[in-house]
Amino acid sequence: MEMRASHILVKDRGLAQAILKKLKAGADFAALAREYSTCPSKSKGGDLGWFSQGQMVKPFEEATMKMGVGSLSGIVPTQFGFHLIKKTGVK
Numbered sequence: 001m002e003m004r005a006s007h008i009l010v011k012d013r014g015l016a017q018a019i020l021k022k023l024k025a026g027a028d029f030a031a032l033a034r035e036y037s038t039c040p041s042k043s044k045g046g047d048l049g050w051f052s053q054g055q056m057v058k059p060f061e062e063a064t065m066k067m068g069v070g071s072l073s074g075i076v077p078t079q080f081g082f083h084l085i086k087k088t089g090v091k
Contacts, residue, residue, distance in 0.1 A: 001053065004089035005064050006046035008032055009039040009081050016075045016082035023072055029086050038081065050089070060085070 006029060010016050019032055030045025041048055053061065063076045064087055073085040 002050045002091050003052075003064055003087065004050050005048050006030070006033060006086045006088055007039065007041065007048060007060075008037045008046055008084040010036055011038060011081045013075065013077075013082050016084060020072075020075060020084055023084065029072075046086070047088070050091070 008016075008019055008029070010019065015036065019036055022032060023029060030047075033042050033046030036042075037046055039046070053065075055061075056064070057078045057080070059076055059078045060083055063073050063083075064085055067073060067085065067087040069087050069090055071087055073083070073087075076083040076085060
């Protein structure tokens, strides 16, 4: 199975909480990714493209696998920082 997701990666949990609040209020995910994310994917609105099992760090992968397409995660901590994930596809 392959999944597609976008994410916003930040170093600070407080900032992640503030961004999550904006997303829940209807803010545009891609716009917030371009503004706040520290990942190079921010230039593509956070889009990570297609990936299969074993390509992402375990907490990120596990969170994405549990999500439905179109849904938004809570804050997912990894060794890289704090992720907000939007699952955009499965095949």
